[in-house]
Amino acid sequence: MRDIFTAELTALGEDLAAMSRLVESAIASAGTALLTSDLGLAENVIADDHTIDAIERDLDERCVALLAQQQPVARDLRIVVSALRMSSSLERMGDLARHVAAVARLRYPASAVPEGLEGTFRQMHEGAVRVSERVTTVLGSRDLNLAEKIEHDDDLLDRLHADTFSATLGGSLDLSAQQIVDVTLLGRYYERFGDHGVSVARRVVYLVTGDFADERGLDI
DSSP states (O other): OHHHHHHHHHHHHHHHHHHHHHHHHHHHHHHHHHHHTOHHHHHHHHHHHHHHHHHHHHHHHHHHHHHHHHOOOHHHHHHHHHHHHHHHHHHHHHHHHHHHHHHHHHHTTSOSSOTTOHHHHHHHHHHHHHHHHHHHHHHHHOOHHHHHHHHHHHHHHHHHHHHHHHHHHSSSSOOOHHHHHHHHHHHHHHHHHHHHHHHHHHHHHHHHHSSOGGGGTOOO
């Protein structure tokens, strides 16, 4: 019976890693679609999001079944509960990638990124991709140092998000009302993407140490 339970816990980890790899692909493609006005790529991201959603539903059902049937304690309980929380964060990251792609599709054939903000959104794209890649690695390696680096990437996204506010409110760019809305939404999507990456990193720290990151004085 214990061998079966251990195999089920291993399968949860594998499914989380599979979700994370899909999120990597989604945010990379969504950002590329945004920056290059690639309609086909944007539509692929939107269509493929259901796969991430399906994995989350299946994983959550299995976690609930394990809690009910196995009544895990100590470290095993942490693994199951953390899997529930991390699957929710990864699903939301997939949704945010889909939202970025949806804005790109809505503005096609024009670009949703106004002239003068291309550099800001390219940096946001690169930062979000880095977050997603590190999340996938951390899920497998449980490397606390790498988990901390996800926080630094999130700090960058926060700063860039603030830059979008300065651009839209400062009057330095001649933006239409629609462009202001697009920039505001896109900045928020990327900022929240980083936040959810940090949430996964904190859960990994919790799995390894039994303590939440902020309680241990770490910056994640």
